[in-house]
Amino acid sequence: MxxxxxxxxxxxxxxxxxxxxxxxxxxxxxxxxxxxxxxxxxxxxxxxxxxxxxxxxxxxxxxxxxxxxxxxxxxxxxxxxxxxxxxxxxxxxxxxxxxxxxxxxxxxxxxxxxxxxxxxxxxxxxxxxxxxxxxxxxxxxxxxxxxxxxxxxxxxxxxxxxxxxxxxxxxxxxxxxxxxxxxxxxxxxxxxxxxxxxxxxxxxxxxxxxxxxxxxxxxxxxxxxxxxxxxxxxxxGNKDNALAVIEGIGYATEILQHNISISTEAECFQRSMQMALGSTDPEEVDVIVMHAPGTIKGDLSEKNAISKIFRNKMPLLTTNKWKIGHTFGASGMLSMELAILMLKQQQFIGVPYLDQKSTAKKINKVMVNAVGFGGNAVSILLSR
Structure with a gap:
């Protein structure tokens, strides 16, 4: 931006x-x-x-x-x-x-x-x-x-x-x-x-x-x-008391194939993440807080979209819905909270039942995803 x-x-x-x-x-x-x-x-x-x-x-x-x-x-x-x-x-x-x-x-x-x-x-x-x-x-x-x-x-x-x-x-x-x-x-x-x-x-x-x-x-x-x-x-502007800075925003809507589902490779997420990145090199993104609602198709399609955009270097992936459930309209902001806390504390919070090892020495940029019924995806890129 x-x-x-x-x-x-x-x-x-x-x-x-x-x-x-x-x-x-x-x-x-x-x-x-x-x-x-x-x-x-x-x-x-x-x-x-x-x-x-x-x-x-x-x-x-x-x-x-x-x-x-x-x-x-x-x-x-x-x-x-x-x-x-x-x-x-x-x-x-x-x-x-x-x-x-x-x-x-x-x-x-x-x-x-x-x-x-x-x-x-x-x-x-x-x-x-x-x-x-x-x-x-x-x-x-x-x-x-x-x-x-x-x-x-x-x-x-x-x-x-x-x-x-x-x-x-x-x-x-x-x-x-x-x-x-x-x-x-x-x-x-x-x-x-x-x-x-x-x-x-x-x-x-x-x-x-x-x-x-x-x-x-x-x-x-x-x-x-x-x-x-x-x-x-x-x-x-850049404020002295800023917890984080919004570096990029992205949004997209895809044509529905079904009332509740998005495409197999979540084209809406691909477009929203690409837009949020702008001129930022995808390899600079350290973590993505995924929407990942806990459904088979929803989780997999978002992961497929991430793989398409971050081909050369996959960021660390996480979500908070295993811990606090899906809060519908509030979920994206609670994901923003997790992202900002990780930026502030410089510590990756993973998902305990997955084999994830944090290799990030620093967390400088975190992307947050959300999507709702209707295929309306939003991606926000945050930085320290």
Missing amino acids: SQSISITALASISPLGISLEESWGNYLRDGHHLVEKKIGDAKSWVAPLSGHAKEEVEKLKASDPKYKSLDNSVLYAMFAARKAMEMAGWKLGDNFGVNVGSSRGATALFEKYHQEFLRSKRTSTLASPTTTLGNISSWIAHDLKTEGPEISHSITCSTALHAVLNGVAWIKSGMAEKFMVGGSEAPLTPFTIAQMKALKIYSKEQSDYPCRALDLEKKTNTMVLGEGASMLCLEK
């Missing part, structure tokens, strides 16, 4: 915890955060927030009477947004933009109000305003009192990385100096999980690692859903 964009803050709430220190500590452990839990009438593998993270969400919910009617997808995003703004040193009322998306939005509230309607043919007054996807960014803008634009969107599993694209575009256009971007998802609900099971991609594993993301030898699909939110603060 011709103009540098600095990431001056990063905050999240996820199964890993509520701080970067806590997240990094959990990444250093081989164990995962997936549990078998009864959701509705059936037990399913899920990755819920930790107990103390849920306590923090309840405190936020109780801090304002208006927040009691909000879905967890909004509350998770507000929690992470407050922490990101504090880290960046931004102030309440500052003129910054907000773009936070979600794949599914207010899933729990939507299911609750729909059940209410089926029973009584009536529903609550707040059923409509509290279940719109626009809820997330608008409530963050309200909570942080920003004067800038607020944008919400859903581009399924690449939602959060599309938010990064939007933030970068606004800043590069000169229409904004800084932008908060991210994704939030609270999908651990009966209907949402039933949808994934209907696609026959949900994990039935009873092994030590229920989600076998990036295991290209697996014989069954092993996707597991998780919940959480993650936010970045973007600012124009």
Whole structure:
């Protein structure tokens, strides 16, 4: 990119915890955060927030009477947004933009109000305003009192990385100096999980690692859903307090062969990664944080695409879905968190059930991938 964009803050709430220190500590452990839990009438593998993270969400919910009617997808995003703004040193009322998306939005509230309607043919007054996807960014803008634009969107599993694209575009256009971007998802609900099971991609594993993301030898699909939110603060130029710099962005959409799948060699990923690289030599990329949802075709097609682009020297490959599940619209931003932590700590976090040996003396550049239903891929190239 011709103009540098600095990431001056990063905050999240996820199964890993509520701080970067806590997240990094959990990444250093081989164990995962997936549990078998009864959701509705059936037990399913899920990755819920930790107990103390849920306590923090309840405190936020109780801090304002208006927040009691909000879905967890909004509350998770507000929690992470407050922490990101504090880290960046931004102030309440500052003129910054907000773009936070979600794949599914207010899933729990939507299911609750729909059940209410089926029973009584009536529903609550707040059923409509509290279940719109626009809820997330608008409530963050309200909570942080920003004067800038607020944008919400859903581009399924690449939602959060599309938010990064939007933030970068606004800043590069000169229409904004800084932008908060991210994704939030609270999908651990009966209907949402039933949808994934209907696609026959949900994990039935009873092994030590229920989600076998990036295991290209697996014989069954092993996707597991998780919940959480993650936010970045973007600012124009190279800032002294930058956690990382966005060096390149790429995006692509491919013609669908099937409602949920991408091509065998993930042409959309090939184009998005090539675009993100720009004039950068592929051999300079040290690590790729893959989308790798834990499905047979999804993991393999992305690996095939990487092999096409990085022919001479394969970067180290990793993913976090074996540890925290697939958080849909928030997943790309939680992958960004892993990438930034590896850049900061100068340590590769691999997948424990794979034979991976880190040969990188330094981690200077990390690429992050995400793709959603519809073949809409995004790749972000980060550097120290």
